[in-house]
Amino acid sequence: MAVFSGSDLTCLRGERLVFGKLSFAANPGDAIMLRGRNGAGKSSLLRLMAGLLIPRSGQITWNNEPIHSDRIAHHARLQYLGHQDAIKPVLSVRDNLHLWGQLRGVDDIDREIDTALHALDIHHLSRTAGRYLSSGQKRRTALARILIGHADLWLLDEPTVGLDRESSNELAHLIADFRAKGGIVIYSTHIDLAVKEPVLLDIDEFAIPMIEWLKDHDAPADDGMRSDPKRAAQ
Amino acid sequence: MHRFAKPSVFLKLTAPILPWLAGATAILIAAGLYFALFASPIDYQQGDTVRIMYLHVPSAWMGLFCYVGMAICGAMSLIWKHPLADICARATAPIGATFTALCLITGSLWGEPMWGTWWVWDARLTSMLILLFLYLGYIALVNAFDDPDRGSKAGSALALVGAVNVPIVKFSVDWWNTLHQPASIVRMDGPAVDPSMQLPLALMILGFTGYYFVVLILRVRLELNERRIRALHLSGMFDDNAQDAEPYDPGHNAETSQ
Amino acid sequence: MNGFTAILRRDLQLAMRQGADSVMVVAFFIVTTTLFPFGVGPEANILARIASGVIWVSALLAAMLSLERVFQTDYEDGTLELLTLSPVSLEVVVLGKVVAHWLTTGLPLIVAAPLMAVMLNMDTDGFVVLMIAMLLGTPALSLIGAIGAALILGARRGGVLVSLLVLPLYIPILIFGAGAVEAALLGMSATAQLQIMGAILLLALAATPFATAHALRQAME
Numbered sequence: 107m108a109v110f111s112g113s114d115l116t117c118l119r120g121e122r123l124v125f126g127k128l129s130f131a132a133n134p135g136d137a138i139m140l141r142g143r144n145g146a147g148k149s150s151l152l153r154l155m156a157g158l159l160i161p162r163s164g165q166i167t168w169n170n171e172p173i174h175s176d177r178i179a180h181h182a183r184l185q186y187l188g189h190q191d192a193i194k195p196v197l198s199v200r201d202n203l204h205l206w207g208q209l210r211g212v213d214d215i216d217r218e219i220d221t222a223l224h225a226l227d228i229h230h231l232s233r234t235a236g237r238y239l240s241s242g243q244k245r246r247t248a249l250a251r252i253l254i255g256h257a258d259l260w261l262l263d264e265p266t267v268g269l270d271r272e273s274s275n276e277l278a279h280l281i282a283d284f285r286a287k288g289g290i291v292i293y294s295t296h297i298d299l300a301v302k303e304p305v306l307l308d309i310d311e312f313a314i315p316m317i318e319w320l321k322d323h324d325a326p327a328d329d330g331m332r333s334d335p336k337r338a339a340q
Numbered sequence: 341m342h343r344f345a346k347p348s349v350f351l352k353l354t355a356p357i358l359p360w361l362a363g364a365t366a367i368l369i370a371a372g373l374y375f376a377l378f379a380s381p382i383d384y385q386q387g388d389t390v391r392i393m394y395l396h397v398p399s400a401w402m403g404l405f406c407y408v409g410m411a412i413c414g415a416m417s418l419i420w421k422h423p424l425a426d427i428c429a430r431a432t433a434p435i436g437a438t439f440t441a442l443c444l445i446t447g448s449l450w451g452e453p454m455w456g457t458w459w460v461w462d463a464r465l466t467s468m469l470i471l472l473f474l475y476l477g478y479i480a481l482v483n484a485f486d487d488p489d490r491g492s493k494a495g496s497a498l499a500l501v502g503a504v505n506v507p508i509v510k511f512s513v514d515w516w517n518t519l520h521q522p523a524s525i526v527r528m529d530g531p532a533v534d535p536s537m538q539l540p541l542a543l544m545i546l547g548f549t550g551y552y553f554v555v556l557i558l559r560v561r562l563e564l565n566e567r568r569i570r571a572l573h574l575s576g577m578f579d580d581n582a583q584d585a586e587p588y589d590p591g592h593n594a595e596t597s598q
Numbered sequence: 599m600n601g602f603t604a605i606l607r608r609d610l611q612l613a614m615r616q617g618a619d620s621v622m623v624v625a626f627f628i629v630t631t632t633l634f635p636f637g638v639g640p641e642a643n644i645l646a647r648i649a650s651g652v653i654w655v656s657a658l659l660a661a662m663l664s665l666e667r668v669f670q671t672d673y674e675d676g677t678l679e680l681l682t683l684s685p686v687s688l689e690v691v692v693l694g695k696v697v698a699h700w701l702t703t704g705l706p707l708i709v710a711a712p713l714m715a716v717m718l719n720m721d722t723d724g725f726v727v728l729m730i731a732m733l734l735g736t737p738a739l740s741l742i743g744a745i746g747a748a749l750i751l752g753a754r755r756g757g758v759l760v761s762l763l764v765l766p767l768y769i770p771i772l773i774f775g776a777g778a779v780e781a782a783l784l785g786m787s788a789t790a791q792l793q794i795m796g797a798i799l800l801l802a803l804a805a806t807p808f809a810t811a812h813a814l815r816q817a818m819e
Binding site: 473474476477481484486490491493494498500502504505509511515516519 | 745749750752753754755756759762763765766767769770773774777798805809812813816817819
């Protein structure tokens with residue numbers, strides 16, 4: 107049994123069926139790359155994995171424990187990078203990162219922030235207020251956030267947006283380091299990120315036409331009605 | 341999983357009930373109105389004005405009843421995450437708001453001959469006014485989102501918060517009222533209700549409750565069918581160019597025969 | 599507890615850097631209160647009679663003015679998503695943000711209230727009770743208001759909507775807050791009113807963080 111796995115996941119957003127019967131499994135050191143057209147549900151899947159969304163059906167487990175049975179434990183082991191960088195314009199890069207270290211209960215926050223900033227080559231910006239950062243620098247600050255504190259799982263939603271080729275390579279190195287330490291990385295990207303042997307998960311394959319799904323799920327309730335000869339005659 | 345399955349059970353179960361319920365409601369209200377307007381005695385103090393009570397009291401009852409219903413739906417949505425509960429709460433709100441408004445209007449009409457003024461800050465009327473505000477807040481919230489699901493869920497949470505608040509509001513308004521207005525004003529319900537008034541009152545309350553369920557069922561059915569249409573639209577089956585779209589057997593959707 | 603202080607410190611830090619918010623709330627409170635003499639006339643007796651009610655209504659409106667932004671900016675820039683995903687329970691996060699909101703808006707109002715009471719010719723007998731009542735009432739306003747602020751995330755016209763949702767819920771606080779001051783002015787004991795306000799505050803403290811956290815999780819879905 108894999109450490110982090112999901113089985114038979116169906117995701118419904120509003121009335122829109124995003125994907126269905128999707129399964130995945132990852133062990134320490136694995137990387138999963140999500141692929142799919144726009145609207146296929148890459149972000150939704152990552153949000154499901156993070157526990158922000160609850161799947162319509164199916165279950166996501168960590169060491170055979172459903173992630174929703176202990177939310178806090180799951181949050182403690184994961185680092186999530188969404189579309190937004192969550193950077194406050196009036197706070198310096200260091201102050202921006204400080205909160206996340208505190209919330210994770212990191213002991214030596216300043217040292218960890220220094221390490222993270224060096225790793226992303228933005229240490230010279232540590233006293234710069236968020237409002238003066240370029241979008242690439244903001245993204246790198248957001249990436250620095252996921253280096254702070256211990257984690258076993260990275261969920262990265264389009265981490266390369268706004269990054270130049272050089273920073274993308276740095277990110278690839280960070281991912282390699284994290285995997286070497288036994289971390290699981292699940293990410294979506296539409297450009298090539300030099301990650302070694304990722305498992306490909308093509309979400310398009312799990313797209314179910316709404317029509318089939320409706321049929322499947324209407325059927326049981328209709329049985330009685332369809333077999334009713336009087337109604338059939340109407 | 342139950343998202344579409346259970347609603348179709350709802351559609352199936354309510355279809356045969358609806359005509360009977362509608363008929364019973366019509367009879368109850370007709371009988372209630374007959375007794376209220378013709379076959380009940382006039383009040384020795386209030387004269388014919390007392391007949392307003394037969395609308396006013398059932399409306400007040402319905403205003404509260406609908407809010408309790410909304411709160412129960414909200415709790416069900418919270419605990420079981422059942423989509424039907426959200427839809428029911430959403431369908432109840434405008435009905436409850438209308439009855440509450442009706443209660444305020446009839447109260448005002450009743451108050452004019454009684455107190456010589458259209459509005460009195462009577463504890464009960466004031467509480468009903470605040471209840472109307474709670475309804476309006478709920479309706480505004482539910483309709484303020486692009487995603488109707490998000491609106492319904494937010495509304496359910498609000499209905500629960502409101503339900504916790506209603507007794508506190510009631511208590512505080514009563515307290516405020518006794519402080520500011522000595523009890524010289526004639527109470528709305530007057531002296532004990534005469535037995536001859538009880539029958540039309542009971543008929544009207546039953547009739548209004550029946551009316552609520554008829555409208556609720558109709559509104560929920562409408563909403564469910566609307567959702568289904570939206571889902572079908574999103575599925576792309578109405579795309580003219582789609583070659584491979586399978587025809588979808590509408591099955592129980594063909595309930596236009598009702 | 600660590601998470602609570604972290605959130606509180608961060609929000610206070612943000613309020614300091616961005617400034618304006620507290621000042622604007624107090625300014626709004628003072629301007630609104632000064633409108634009443636223009637409306638009802640400057641007669642000292644009338645003003646003294648309505649002072650407690652006017653101050654409470656203005657405080658209610660001022661506290662509500664700042665509610666919309668309690669979660670809105672965090673929601674828009676993605677911070678709220680990360681807070682939801684942090685290994686601290688969301689209820690604690692909510693409490694931290696609400697306390698920060700109260701410190702930056704409720705507390706300044708309490709300080710400004712006696713000033714407005716003087717201007718409205720309120721008898722000095724009511725001052726202490728007014729301050730105590732506001733000390734009990736304004737935290738409850740922040741706690742209850744936070745539910746509304748969380749519910750409207752992602753809605754159109756959030757600002758107006760939050761008033762419509764929250765104001766009816768504020769009525770008990772208004773009744774007992776103004777009632778306490780009036781009792782004191784009449785030379786009666788305001789203990790009963792203050793006790794009820796304390797009870798409302800405790801109830802709000804116990805229940806609202808859960809409702810707010812629930813609403814926030816919904817907004818994140």
